[in-house]
Amino acid sequence: MPSHEQIFEDKIEREVRIEPKDWMPEDYRKLLIRQMSQHAHSEIVGMLPEGNWITRAPSLRRKATLIAKVQDEAGHGLYLYSATETLGITREETIDQLLSGKAKYSSIFNYPTLTWADIGAIGWLVDGAAIMNQVPLCRASFGPYARAMIRICKEESFHQRQGFEILLTLSRGSEAQKHMCQDAIDRWWWPAVMMFGPADESSPHSQKSMQWKIKRFSNDELRQKFIDVCAEQVKVLGMKLPDSKLQWNEETQHYDFGEINWEEFWNVVNGNGPCNKERLAARKKAHEDGAWVREAAAAYAAKKNHSSEIR
Amino acid sequence: MEKISSENWPLWEVFIRTRQGLDHKHAGSLHAADAQMALENARDVYTRRNEGISIWVVESKYIHASSPEEAASFFDPANDKVYRYPTFYQLPDELKNI
Numbered sequence: 001m002p003s004h005e006q007i008f009e010d011k012i013e014r015e016v017r018i019e020p021k022d023w024m025p026e027d028y029r030k031l032l033i034r035q036m037s038q039h040a041h042s043e044i045v046g047m048l049p050e051g052n053w054i055t056r057a058p059s060l061r062r063k064a065t066l067i068a069k070v071q072d073e074a075g076h077g078l079y080l081y082s083a084t085e086t087l088g089i090t091r092e093e094t095i096d097q098l099l100s101g102k103a104k105y106s107s108i109f110n111y112p113t114l115t116w117a118d119i120g121a122i123g124w125l126v127d128g129a130a131i132m133n134q135v136p137l138c139r140a141s142f143g144p145y146a147r148a149m150i151r152i153c154k155e156e157s158f159h160q161r162q163g164f165e166i167l168l169t170l171s172r173g174s175e176a177q178k179h180m181c182q183d184a185i186d187r188w189w190w191p192a193v194m195m196f197g198p199a200d201e202s203s204p205h206s207q208k209s210m211q212w213k214i215k216r217f218s219n220d221e222l223r224q225k226f227i228d229v230c231a232e233q234v235k236v237l238g239m240k241l242p243d244s245k246l247q248w249n250e251e252t253q254h255y256d257f258g259e260i261n262w263e264e265f266w267n268v269v270n271g272n273g274p275c276n277k278e279r280l281a282a283r284k285k286a287h288e289d290g291a292w293v294r295e296a297a298a299a300y301a302a303k304k305n306h307s308s309e310i311r
Numbered sequence: 312m313e314k315i316s317s318e319n320w321p322l323w324e325v326f327i328r329t330r331q332g333l334d335h336k337h338a339g340s341l342h343a344a345d346a347q348m349a350l351e352n353a354r355d356v357y358t359r360r361n362e363g364i365s366i367w368v369v370e371s372k373y374i375h376a377s378s379p380e381e382a383a384s385f386f387d388p389a390n391d392k393v394y395r396y397p398t399f400y401q402l403p404d405e406l407k408n409i
């Protein structure tokens with residue numbers, strides 16, 4: 001009889017999805033809980049920088065769109081929390097890890113949204129980078145993760161398109177609007193490039209994740225793909241990416257690009273970005289302010305259960 | 312009756328019928344204090360783009376699943392019954408409409 005490990009490795013090899021009740025190595029479970037909950041937290045915290053502009057969106061159309069997008073991100077967080085729970089961690093524990101600062105979320109959300117153009121830049125670049133990351137995750141070896149990603153990817157493409165449309169409108173506007181557009185791109189470009197995570201040689205979890213077919217491409221591969229796509233798309237806006245070394249390379253058939261500021265990356269990861277404290281404080285406040293709703297709902301459900309038992 | 316804590320609402324499985332005439336299909340799960348809240352949350356989480364015309368929610372604890380460990384022996388009885396398929400029966404070509 002083959003061992004549990006052999007059956008598991010054989011399924012991975014043959015592209016058979018692993019389901020929650022199947023045997024899996026403890027490290028696989030841990031790696032998934034870490035990656036999926038981080039992903040869920042990112043969707044939830046990611047609502048904050050955009051939520052900042054809902055009340056100030058420049059038109060009803062933009063406002064309705066932004067609300068719909070932010071709602072989608074809440075949905076994405078919930079799909080992923082549910083999928084994470086199938087691995088045996090409770091929702092409560094997962095949320096606690098976020099609120100206590102133990103769990104990480106994508107560093108990109110620790111940057112502020114200073115102008116309306118930032119909402120455009122987030123849609124185009126941040127959701128764009130997220131899509132680049134997420135499409136291959138639709139084939140992740142863990143079934144619930146892959147299924148959640150399929151649902152998410154279907155919804156993401158509107159996010160990126162509405163962002164690009166915002167920038168396109170600004171890029172065709174007044175001098176001040178054009179300037180605002182370029183300024184947002186300047187501020188969001190490098191943080192978006194860093195969204196793919198550390199370079200391959202300094203990404204400890206990446207290798208394991210690829211071996212188990214959770215991730216399909218390395219951080220650097222996805223980053224290159226993102227840069228290649230954006231370097232072309234930015235031309236449609238008539239804007240520039242803030243990288244003097246960005247240049248098409250005939251030989252590699254890719255864009256060469258400048259040095260990434262890893263010091264800044266690790267600084268933000270380690271809690272010292274411009275908005276880390278603010279974001280966490282906002283999540284904690286929302287959780288605490290919502291306590292009475294949770295209590296009331298529980299009391300109401302208990303009362304209804306009780307009266308239906310008596311009847 | 313077990314007590315529902317405010318920090319840990321029960322888990323519900325969500326099944327959605329996408330169009331009239333189709334089966335309800337598992338869509339995912341969510342937490343809710345009671346069935347009504349589970350239905351409303353399921354609508355908000357799983358049908359923001361007209362993905363459904365009907366939703367079922369079932370508390371996850373009421374779902375009993377076959378065990379993957381025993382899948383081989385559990386499904387084995389169906390394995391060697393090729394005579395359950397129409398192609399098993401060799402009939403002459405001149406026989407039509409069968």
Ligand SMILES: [Fe+2]
Binds near residue numbers: 043072073156
């Ligand atoms: Fe999302």
Ligand SMILES: [Fe+2]
Binds near residue numbers: 156
């Ligand atoms: Fe998004």
